Amino acid sequence: MTTYPKMDEIFRALADPTRRQLLDSLNRRNGQTLRELCAGLDMARQSVSKHLAVLEAANLVTTVRRGREKLHYLNPAPINEIGERWITPYERDRVDALAHLKRALEDTGMDKPSFAYTTYIRTTPERLWQALTDPAFTQRYWWRATFDTDWETGSTMTWHMFGVTIDDPQQLVLESEPYRRLAYTWHSFTHEFAERLELTDDARERIAQEQRSKVTFEIEPLGDLVKLTVIHDGFDAGSLVAPMVSEGWPRVVSGVKTLLETGETLPPIPETPGPARVPADEAP
Numbered sequence: 446m447t448t449y450p451k452m453d454e455i456f457r458a459l460a461d462p463t464r465r466q467l468l469d470s471l472n473r474r475n476g477q478t479l480r481e482l483c484a485g486l487d488m489a490r491q492s493v494s495k496h497l498a499v500l501e502a503a504n505l506v507t508t509v510r511r512g513r514e515k516l517h518y519l520n521p522a523p524i525n526e527i528g529e530r531w532i533t534p535y536e537r538d539r540v541d542a543l544a545h546l547k548r549a550l551e552d553t554g555m556d557k558p559s560f561a562y563t564t565y566i567r568t569t570p571e572r573l574w575q576a577l578t579d580p581a582f583t584q585r586y587w588w589r590a591t592f593d594t595d596w597e598t599g600s601t602m603t604w605h606m607f608g609v610t611i612d613d614p615q616q617l618v619l620e621s622e623p624y625r626r627l628a629y630t631w632h633s634f635t636h637e638f639a640e641r642l643e644l645t646d647d648a649r650e651r652i653a654q655e656q657r658s659k660v661t662f663e664i665e666p667l668g669d670l671v672k673l674t675v676i677h678d679g680f681d682a683g684s685l686v687a688p689m690v691s692e693g694w695p696r697v698v699s700g701v702k703t704l705l706e707t708g709e710t711l712p713p714i715p716e717t718p719g720p721a722r723v724p725a726d727e728a729p
Contacts, residue, residue: 455523458503463488464496468505468519476509476516476559507563509676518561521695559678560691562698565670568705570624573664573671576701577627585710586700588693596621604632607641615657628661631677631686648685655681658690673698 458464463486470485471477483493497517500506507520566573576582580591593603598621604611613633620628632638639649658679665672675698680687700711 454503455505458499458505461496461499464500467493467496467500471506471517471519475518476561478514478516482517504563504565507561507674509561509674518559520561520563522562522564522698559676559680560687560694561677562675562694564673564698564702565667566673566702566705567669568671570664570666570671572705573673573701574624574627576705577662582701582704586704587697594618596623596627602629602632606632607638609635609638609641611635611638619659620661625664626662627664628659631658631660631690633657634686651685655684655686658684658686673701 459468466486467482470482479490479494479497482497483490486493497506501508504523505520507518509516509518568576576586578592578596584591588606589608590604590606593605594600596618598618600618601614602616602618604616611632613635616630616632618627618629620626634642634644634649634652636649639652644652656679658677661676661678663672663674663676665674675694677690677694696711703709703711
């Protein structure tokens with residue numbers, strides 16, 4: 446039977462100072478190669494590779510292939526799942542250290558940020574694909590979001606989220622391999638949607654000038670589990686949208702996992718849209 450990282454594996458991985466140093470390095474600049482990570486350590490390449498393997502086995506690091514390079518990314522999904530699924534509100538005062546770690550893993554400081562989140566779900570590729578595309582599922586874990594599209598490569602997408610319809614010809618399905626891979630451009634920030642998020646005019650103007658980012662879902666069957674990797678990239682340097690989606694994706698990933706494994710949804714969140722809130726220190 447295929448297994449996936451447990452809580453004790455996560456903490457064992459974090460117990461080593463070298464591995465924490467590697468996570469710190471990725472927190473400062475995500476998406477590094479093994480060579481780049483070795484540059485900051487007085488350690489043999491093989492030893493660094495072993496430490497990264499431990500972090501990857503604990504699901505704290507996600508790797509993504511780009512041509513001949515293997516890039517390493519922080520993965521906040523397991524920390525977020527611990528917080529969302531096993532720590533009740535009245536216990537949070539006793540786990541401040543965990544909360545600080547979760548925030549640190551979600552906060553990337555790259556010049557051109559991209560995010561990669563990985564989780565393991567006890568389901569099938571077919572069921573996961575349905576959860577990513579069927580409105581009956583998406584509206585339950587993704588801030589009441591649904592999509593009007595036929596999910597064919599090149600097709601347009603109309604988003605419905607927070608009671609707002611977002612229609613733009615540049616909202617496209619970029620890749621569609623059922624049960625294996627799905628990619629599409631991110632939604633526009635229309636005037637109505639920006640008002641719903643209570644964005645300032647300056648913030649909306651900044652976002653309008655940014656290039657459109659994209660999200661990719663990679664689905665890989667592993668025995669009785671499915672490995673889901675979510676990659677969101679294509680941001681400008683200094684992007685305002687990047688910290689918004691960085692805040693939201695861990696909950697979306699946890700939400701689809703919880704829904705598929707238990708049939709339940711995560712506890713409700715405040716009415717303010719989580720994935721598109723502008724952090725106070727990012728507001729213009």
